[in-house]
Amino acid sequence: MTTKGFERRRLLTGGVATALTATALAAASPATAATAATAPPRAAVLEYGDQWTKATGLAELLGRAGFDVVPLDLARPATDQPEPVDLIAFGSFTNNDSRYVSYTAAHAESLRVFAESGGVVLDLAQSDQLGAAVPYLPASLGAVRTDADYDTIHPVALDHPLVAGLRTSGGLVFTGRASGIRVSWETVQEWRSMRVLMACAAGGFPPALLEGAHGRGRFLVGSLTVDKCFDAAGTPIQPPAAVADSVAFFEALARYVGLVRQGAAPAVPPTPMPPERAAGPLIGHVGFASARVWARPGLDPTDHARWSCTFRKENGAERSVETSLSTANDNTLLFDLRGLSPDTRYELAIAPVVPAAGFAALTGSFTTAPPPGKPAVVTMGLGSCAPSTPDRVWTRIMDEGCDSFVLLGDTPYVDTSDLAVARRKHRTFLQQPELARLVASRPVWGTWDDHDFGGNDKHGDHPGKRNNRTAFVDYRANAAFGHDAAGTPLTTRADGLGIYTSFRRGPIEVFLLDPRWFSRTEPSWADPSKPGCLGQVQWDWLRERLLASTAPFKALASGMIWDDKQNSESDDWGTYAHEKEALLDFIAEHRIPGCFLIGGDIHVSRALNYGPRVGYDLWQFIVSPLHDSTIPGLNVPSPHLVHSAVEPHTFLKLVADTEAETPTLTATWINRDGRRLFEVRRTAAEMGHAPA
Numbered sequence: 001m002t003t004k005g006f007e008r009r010r011l012l013t014g015g016v017a018t019a020l021t022a023t024a025l026a027a028a029s030p031a032t033a034a035t036a037a038t039a040p041p042r043a044a045v046l047e048y049g050d051q052w053t054k055a056t057g058l059a060e061l062l063g064r065a066g067f068d069v070v071p072l073d074l075a076r077p078a079t080d081q082p083e084p085v086d087l088i089a090f091g092s093f094t095n096n097d098s099r100y101v102s103y104t105a106a107h108a109e110s111l112r113v114f115a116e117s118g119g120v121v122l123d124l125a126q127s128d129q130l131g132a133a134v135p136y137l138p139a140s141l142g143a144v145r146t147d148a149d150y151d152t153i154h155p156v157a158l159d160h161p162l163v164a165g166l167r168t169s170g171g172l173v174f175t176g177r178a179s180g181i182r183v184s185w186e187t188v189q190e191w192r193s194m195r196v197l198m199a200c201a202a203g204g205f206p207p208a209l210l211e212g213a214h215g216r217g218r219f220l221v222g223s224l225t226v227d228k229c230f231d232a233a234g235t236p237i238q239p240p241a242a243v244a245d246s247v248a249f250f251e252a253l254a255r256y257v258g259l260v261r262q263g264a265a266p267a268v269p270p271t272p273m274p275p276e277r278a279a280g281p282l283i284g285h286v287g288f289a290s291a292r293v294w295a296r297p298g299l300d301p302t303d304h305a306r307w308s309c310t311f312r313k314e315n316g317a318e319r320s321v322e323t324s325l326s327t328a329n330d331n332t333l334l335f336d337l338r339g340l341s342p343d344t345r346y347e348l349a350i351a352p353v354v355p356a357a358g359f360a361a362l363t364g365s366f367t368t369a370p371p372p373g374k375p376a377v378v379t380m381g382l383g384s385c386a387p388s389t390p391d392r393v394w395t396r397i398m399d400e401g402c403d404s405f406v407l408l409g410d411t412p413y414v415d416t417s418d419l420a421v422a423r424r425k426h427r428t429f430l431q432q433p434e435l436a437r438l439v440a441s442r443p444v445w446g447t448w449d450d451h452d453f454g455g456n457d458k459h460g461d462h463p464g465k466r467n468n469r470t471a472f473v474d475y476r477a478n479a480a481f482g483h484d485a486a487g488t489p490l491t492t493r494a495d496g497l498g499i500y501t502s503f504r505r506g507p508i509e510v511f512l513l514d515p516r517w518f519s520r521t522e523p524s525w526a527d528p529s530k531p532g533c534l535g536q537v538q539w540d541w542l543r544e545r546l547l548a549s550t551a552p553f554k555a556l557a558s559g560m561i562w563d564d565k566q567n568s569e570s571d572d573w574g575t576y577a578h579e580k581e582a583l584l585d586f587i588a589e590h591r592i593p594g595c596f597l598i599g600g601d602i603h604v605s606r607a608l609n610y611g612p613r614v615g616y617d618l619w620q621f622i623v624s625p626l627h628d629s630t631i632p633g634l635n636v637p638s639p640h641l642v643h644s645a646v647e648p649h650t651f652l653k654l655v656a657d658t659e660a661e662t663p664t665l666t667a668t669w670i671n672r673d674g675r676r677l678f679e680v681r682r683t684a685a686e687m688g689h690a691p692a
Helices: 022-027 058-064 098-106 108-116 240-262 393-399 419-430 433-439 465-474 536-548 577-589
Strands: 016-018 042-049 068-071 087-090 120-123 142-145 188-192 195-199 207-214 217-222 279-286 290-296 306-313 319-324 333-338 345-352 362-367 377-383 404-407 444-446 501-505 508-512 553-557 595-599 605-609 619-622 641-645 650-657 664-671 676-683
Touching: 042 058, 042 098, 058 068, 058 087, 058 240, 098 108, 108 120, 108 207, 108 217, 120 240, 188 207, 188 217, 279 345, 279 362, 279 419, 279 433, 279 444, 279 501, 290 345, 290 362, 306 333, 319 333, 333 345, 377 393, 377 508, 393 433, 393 650, 419 433, 419 465, 444 508, 508 536, 536 577, 605 664, 605 676, 619 676, 641 676
Parallel strands: 042 068, 042 087, 087 120, 120 217, 377 404, 404 444, 508 553, 553 595, 595 619
Antiparallel strands: 016 042, 142 188, 195 207, 207 217, 279 290, 290 333, 306 319, 306 345, 345 362, 377 650, 501 508, 605 619, 605 641, 650 664, 664 676
């Protein structure tokens, strides 16, 4: 998120944890037994001087509003503070402070009990990339933040004690605030069983302040930054009217806390969440007789659990299959269509079994693969490092006639292991209009690189990788996703190890390797004195599949490149050269024809010829990026380099043609304007096959 010079897209660890100031404590009432009916409410506060706004103010404002303010004792649960409290308040961006993370993890249950017993918990704007879902809410409630930011706040529950009486201007509250500190950051996108009190836009969505009832108490969750009023010296950084608006809000909060304490607070009728925007269909793995189709319809799974996928070929009878919406996989669907005809176009429509008012069926189409061994022409697109906003590069891929596509990683950039955030980033990626048209109209396979694995230069020792795998399998429809605990290839979306898979489409078979999950987790099968990369099980699987493959052309694809990047990072096959060389030795020893290498990652496109390393000339095709950011410094010299281009919005078009008298593989690098950057053409005979 960039706004007025404040940049918050990266994980930031700076900032100073702010203790309660003497000014704030002086403004607070003397400590008393807060349970007495006539006593002022007492608030325990944790706030943070973040490095974007460089502001605080929660304790000061609560004190001005009449609270008896004390610091939250982080060594003690919410229910056992040194003095009884009525409100526990977390200031804006406090989740960037490790103390917030530790406290809410260790004392989540005590926060729930605190509210259940009549307390109020207030959680203002927090960074979604450090925890999108509010971590301590009871199972009956839920709130998930997103990266959207707003400058407007609309009152929604006009008669609510926290809203009634606030100053309005043009129908808005909290107007006229300092530029550079948006009034709503990291807006809530999803919620469960909570009431919307304020919203960032007309119509009540997205929420800026939510209220949830739990026992006799309340949880207040929002995206407001109304506490950010003072700098580190205590000097106001907001205009006087804005400070007054903040004080008025916290005065209303004091009255509200009193009502909750007395059992007189208004009931909390939940605000229904509007239907989510659908994602999909995504056509996943398509063979010559079967297909996988994925979708996330966006409807409430309670009301619409069963879904149907109706499909038909031209002039053929209509057929359908049903499946249940998988809540374990983020309310997504995965259909397996079987008994299909080879090399045949199908159209499909996905709809709930019980009709939903206003829901338009999700439609798509695909063409099955030619049967193995039959002469055919396949045009496959590949790309890595994708844009997360709408881009016409996807339209160019379709215009070039690519009948299938492979996402090679950093597709999308996830850069977190927070499961809710990772899922949302995959979801919004697939909702881009141009990409949505592509994935709904041809088979798409995917692997990951470092940024969708969790972050830059991450390896298998990354502690959050399981959440990233969960998000990946929730939003892809490959034929398989790695293996289970017994080493058996995993064709379901169950918990497993790795995401490697392979598929064949006509003359070409693609082995989508996973050099991330297993790296640094076990000694290498190639050299036990060195760290592993593929892992023993994946290596055994790859050997078996390579020996069994009859495809004329075999792509060994991974997100990372097959060389040393020659920078400070270590996520490349140069780091694991012992396994790369053992793999190439295996291909040479068994005289496996048709092999070539594919990589992405480096924001530069290259074609390299390593000479007869495997008994014939071995090529590597690197394609990157699909987005607009290049890295010229990674276009490093190499004696094997034949072509290169430092060009944004680039994809690779592979044409495998076995209908011609001389079977050929043609690789063409193309930018989104349709300009050909360079091309490599190889015949089957040049790739180790005996002449026809």
